[in-house]
Amino acid sequence: DEATCANASWMYITWTCDMAPRLTDSAASRMLVAVLPADRYIVDPDTGINLTLQSAFMHIANSFNQLTRQGVKVADPTTDAVAVLDVRAYVTGFRGDWKALKQTFNFTRYADQDSVCWMCHATKGAANLQDAYTNISPTAPWMSTIGATLPWRLTPAYASLLGFNPGFIQPDLLHIWHLGTGRDLIGSALVYMVKSNLCFAGSIQDERLENATASLKSYAKRMRLPLKLKKLSKSKLNWRARCMPELRSSGYDTFVVGRWLADEVVPNHHTVLPQNLCIALWTSDRVLSIMANGGRWLTRDQQHEKERLGGLFMRSYVLLAKQSISEKTRLYRMRPKLHILHHILMFAPPSRLNNHMYATWMDEDFLRKAMKVHRNTDPRKASLRVIQRYLLGLPKTWQDICKRHHSMRE
Structure with a gap:
């Protein structure tokens, strides 16, 4: 790195x-x-x-x-x-952020290209939308290309290296989720909750943000989770005109805020929040818990649960994005990191290797x-x-x- x-x-x-x-x-x-x-x-x-x-x-x-x-x-x-x-x-794996992996392995398929993934032939859809990484259908063309060619x-x-295999190259969960897609989802969720006045008390948005901060800090203290984030503010959420919301925080703070939303906010307000938003927040937290608490190799039950909940997360995340486009509202970016997360959630080698070990x-x-x-x-x-x-x-x-x-x- x-x-x-x-x-x-x-x-x-x-x-x-x-x-x-x-x-x-x-x-x-x-x-x-x-x-x-x-x-x-x-x-x-x-x-x-x-x-x-x-x-x-x-x-x-x-x-x-x-x-x-x-x-x-x-x-x-x-x-x-x-x-x-x-x-x-014996070398068994490589880890690092996406940029470092690109330099290390001379990737020709990268986030700044139309072909974005070193593991398959998913694209940004410039030539054919069916090949786009936002196509999460089980019959998406890119799924049949996993491992088909060298990147x-x-x-x-x-x-x-003796025994080298391209499968040794592991995506980094920290940069993909905690410093990537997770910050997009959590930032967008908080902006929606505060703007719609559904979850936090206050007559104006700044008051609701203050109450949200108080609730977050109380939860972190009660659960004994360290929190560096001093307050939830519009700048911390990148809440500006013509900008996509994003939680500007450390990787661990992303975990803490996500756990707070899934444990406390969603259960108390699921009747008024969009169903897909509740599903995305809850399933993402649950999948992270499975991986964090699992061993080097997941059990069959853990792997099955990870894939099942991962599928629910991907569908709800993409549906929320489609809904925001139809309503002409700003929700979050559909970054190429989402596609790498899709690989982490939905696929695994026969050994059921836990990707969390390579974060x-x-x-x-x-x-x-x-x-x-x-x-x-x-x-x-x-x-x-x-x-x-x-x-x-x-x-x-x-x-x-x-x-x-x-x-x-x-």
């Missing part, structure tokens, strides 16, 4: 061991591989391929392949250094911690110094985790 430091963008490349015991501790589970300044990128003007990143990824892939073939012998110092483990690495013309460096919550947290070190580093030497300082602090990080673990057991 890219992060900004001192008005400059830097690409942070990390890896995580799926077998790590502390996956929810970003400092201990995220291993920093490289830090690259974005202003030094060399991009091919004809293909748009980031040659700098592809060169770095080729070296990383070669190193992983060596670890896969040869492994690392781990010795026990108490038994005359006899090897007791043969550790080997690149020039093979990316990571394709040289980048902890990666973003690791970036925030790394930025504290980066800001105190000379930009001219940051690519090396940040990694050196990270490695120096890693043993203490693991020691602290072990101490906390032992104290909890006692």
Whole structure:
């Protein structure tokens, strides 16, 4: 993922061991591989391929392949250094925001093109509306193209990894929902509720927003959910003329506000709110709960419930958009992220892999911690110094985790 430091963008490349015991501790589970300044990128003007990143990824892939073939012998110092483990690495998945994945895998199908999806041939409908990603019918033409062709013309460096499969490329639920479609739905729902005077007391819109804020904060405190959002205001909802509503919040705040709407507002006002709006808010919260509380692989029942509720969400979301068009009102954007969300909700490999495991919550947290070190580093030497300082602090990080673990057991 890219992060900004001192008005400059830097690409942070990390890896995580799926077998790590502390996956929810970003400092201990995220291993920093490289830090690259974005202003030094060399991009091919004809293909748009980031040659700098592809060169770095080729070296990383070669190193992983060596670890896969040869492994690392781990010795026990108490038994005359006899090897007791043969550790080997196998890459099983890639995660990152959509922009980072595009640069990593040379996608030719992307949000800024008519063909938007690396997993199928869905489009924006420029040539044929039947191929549009807003066509969510079970017989939509794009559904038969899932995995049919590779999403690149020039093979990316990571394709040289032993056992590589395009199915390893996972969409990021954080950026797709919590920083994307979820903010659109929740912002639009709040604007509708306040404007129509259906849910919150107050004679004018500002008073209703104040009462909505009080209700939200009370709910968050009662449920012990951290909330950074200070208040619901027109600016926070992007409530302006000729603009689509959108909740301008952090990813976690999107979750908290969505849970509040589904748990408290919708049950108390479902008789006066549009049915499809209630369905969209409730099903989205329920699906997120299934994924967040599920293991690495969902059970058959969890997968079935996710697909059933995901189908209800997609239908209600699209119907709300169609209704707003017919009524000539502004509701929310039908972003290409909605289509990626459709894949997350409705499809899964035979293993029933839980996509929530590939959300980048902890990666973003690791970036925030790394930025504290980066800001105190000379930009001219940051690519090396940040990694050196990270490695120096890693043993203490693991020691602290072990101490906390032992104290909890006692």
